[in-house]
C-alpha cells in the first residue's frame with residue numbers, strides 16, 4: 001500500500017514492494033551516469049494486476065528485470081511476500097531462481113522441438129522445483145486442461161496458434177506456483193484483434209488462479225483494460241500510480257494526460273486560488289476556464305486538460321448569443337468520419353482543439369462552432 005507521500009509501506013498483503021530503486025547502466029567510476037530508473041517505488045498487492053506503462057526507454061523493462069533479479073540496481077530495496085530479495089544498503093541479492101516469480105517473456109519462450117506437455121513441464125523438470133515433483137506429466141496435463149489445451153498436450157508446440165502459445169506460456173508459468181507473474185509485453189507480437197481478445201483471457205486466468213501480476217506495456221489501452229493499478233513512468237521516474245479510471249479522468253501531469261488517451265492541453269498564464277468547491281479559474285489562450293484542480297497548490301503556468309469527448313460542440317448560426325462562461329468559438333479545420341462519431345479539429349485563438357461530435361453533425365471545414373467545457377471534466381494541471 002502507498003502512504004500519503006506516495007512511498008510504499010511494507011505490508012503482508014503485498015506480493016511485491018519496490019522502494020526507491022535506482023539503476024544506471026554506466027558503472028565506470030566518475031562517469032556522468034544517467035539513471036535508467038531513478039527512485040522508482042510502487043507495490044503489487046496480493047492477487048492484483050499492476051501495469052508499468054510508459055513510452056519507449058522510460059525504464060519499464062529495467063524495473064521488471066530488477067524485480068526478476070536479472071538486473072541489479074545500485075540503490076533501493078525490493079520485498080517479495082514480506083522478505084527482502086534485494087537491498088542495496090544491506091547488500092542483499094536473492095538470485096532469480098530463488099525468487100517466487102515466473103516470467104512470461106515477449107516471445108513466450110516456447111521450445112519448437114518439444115511437445116506441448118513437455119514445454120509446460122519444462123520448469124518442473126529443470127527449474128527450482130525439479131526434485132520436489134514426481135508426477136510431472138500428470139500435473140502439466142491438469143494445468144493444460146485448465147487453460148483449455150488439454151486435448152493438445154501431445155501436439156508439437158509449433159502446431160499451436162499465437163493465442164494457444166500464450167496459453168501454454170501462461171500454463172508453464174503457473175506450474176511453478178509463483179507468488180507473482182512477471183509479463184513483459186506478452187501481446188506485442190499479435191495483431192490488434194487477437195490482442196484485445198487475449199488480454200481478456202489473460203486477465204481472467206490471472207483472476208481464476210489468484211496470482212499477482214506485474215505487467216509491462218507501452219500500450220495505454222491495454223494498461224487501462226487489464227489493470228487494477230497503473231504505474232505511469234517517464235524518463236526513469238514514476239509520474240502517477242492510480243486505478244485506470246483515475247489515471248484517465250484525473251491525470252496529475254500534462255505528460256500523463258497526453259500519454260493516456262487523447263487530451264487537449266491549454267497553456268495557463270494565470271490561475272486563481274482554489275474556490276470553496278475546489279475549482280479554480282485558469283486564464284488560457286482560449287479565455288478564462290473554470291476547472292477542477294488536481295493539486296492543492298496553484299501558481300503560474302501549467303495546463304488546462306480536457307478530453308475531446310467532454311467538449312460539447314454547437315454550430316454558430318446568425319444571431320447566436322455570445323459565448324457564455326467556459327465556452328469559446330473557433331473554426332472547423334477538419335472533420336473526420338470515424339463510424340460512430342466525427343472527430344473535429346477546431347482552430348481558435350492561435351490554438352487547435354480536438355472535439356468529438358455525433359456522426360450526422362454538419363460541421364464541415366470552415367464552419368464556425370462554439371465549444372463548451374464542463375468544469376466537472378476539465379482539470380487544471382500545475383506546471
Ligand SMILES: Nc1ncnc2c1ncn2[C@@H]1O[C@H](COP(=O)(O)OP(=O)(O)OP(=O)(O)O)[C@@H](O)[C@H]1O
Pocket residue numbers: 025036054055056057058059060061062063218
Ligand atoms: N543493457 C543496457 N545497457 C545500457 N543501457 C541500457 C540497457 N538496457 C536499457 N538501457 C537504457 O536504459 C533506459 C531504459 O530502458 P528500458 O529498456 O528499461 O526502457 P523501456 O521503457 O522498457 O523501453 P521499451 O518499451 O523500448 O522496451 C533506456 O535509455 C535504455 O537505452
